[in-house]
Amino acid sequence: xxxxxxxxxxxxxxxxxxxxQGMAEYFDEEAFSKAVDLLLKxxxxxxxxxxxxxIICQHFxxxxxxVEQPAKFISPxxxxxxxxxxxxxxxxILFASRGGxxxxxxxxxxxxxxxxxxxxxxxxxxxxxxxxxxxVVLKQYVNRETDKYNSxxxxxxxxxxxxxxxxxxxxxxxxxxxxxxxxxxxxxxxxGERLNK
Numbered sequence: 001x002x003x004x005x006x007x008x009x010x011x012x013x014x015x016x017x018x019x020x021q022g023m024a025e026y027f028d029e030e031a032f033s034k035a036v037d038l039l040l041k042x043x044x045x046x047x048x049x050x051x052x053x054x055i056i057c058q059h060f061x062x063x064x065x066x067v068e069q070p071a072k073f074i075s076p077x078x079x080x081x082x083x084x085x086x087x088x089x090x091x092x093i094l095f096a097s098r099g100g101x102x103x104x105x106x107x108x109x110x111x112x113x114x115x116x117x118x119x120x121x122x123x124x125x126x127x128x129x130x131x132x133x134x135x136v137v138l139k140q141y142v143n144r145e146t147d148k149y150n151s152x153x154x155x156x157x158x159x160x161x162x163x164x165x166x167x168x169x170x171x172x173x174x175x176x177x178x179x180x181x182x183x184x185x186x187x188x189x190x191x192g193e194r195l196n197k
Contacts (some may be wrong), residue, residue, distance in 0.1 A: 005190070012146045012154070017180040019143045020157050020162055025168035026139045029132070035120050035136045036170045039064070042092040049096035050104050053160060057096050059122030067168055067177050076104035084108065097121070098140060098156050100128020109133045122163055138163055142180035154186060 039045060045064050045123060047057035057073050064071035074083050074093070080159050093112055095105050100123035109130060121134035126141060131137045140163065146154040171177070181196035 052094040100125035
């Protein structure tokens with residue numbers, strides 16, 4: 001590899017760590033607490049996003065299942081072809097959209113309003129349609145993406161994942177979730193072996 005490529009790769013450490021540190025300045029305790037409360041009270045949780053945001057939403061759904069808050073990723077394409085039948089009144093959907101204007105998510109927002117599904121939106125744009133239509137908005141902060149063109153969904157994926165990790169961490173504390181519960185549903189792999197000794 002040439003020296004420029006090595007330097008660019010190593011710079012990712014600084015770019016993404018600076019982003020995580022900067023996120024703390026945008027933490028809204030009231031909004032975050034409300035989001036945790038909605039997630040804890042929901043019988044079912046959906047998560048939806050496109051591209052990198054959608055992939056991290058799949059991670060979020062798994063995080064919720066790991067603390068026994070039933071959740072699934074709802075593909076934006078499938079949502080408007082019957083997939084929104086999964087969520088009922090009083091349930092919650094989480095939208096992830098950095099710009100808050102993802103066209104594929106807007107019809108899903110309309111369905112949520114008609115069905116009485118609560119909406120949590122994670123976005124940088126607090127004036128966006130997905131933010132204004134939400135019951136709770138969690139501010140996303142991204143300093144820059146890691147590539148030289150500032151266009152790949154790298155740092156933005158990390159910042160989104162950090163928000164989801166914060167939600168799961170808070171839910172464990174608020175719900176009193178026990179490691180023994182996790183051991184039951186996670187018997188596989190090295191983690192399962194450690195938990196079930």
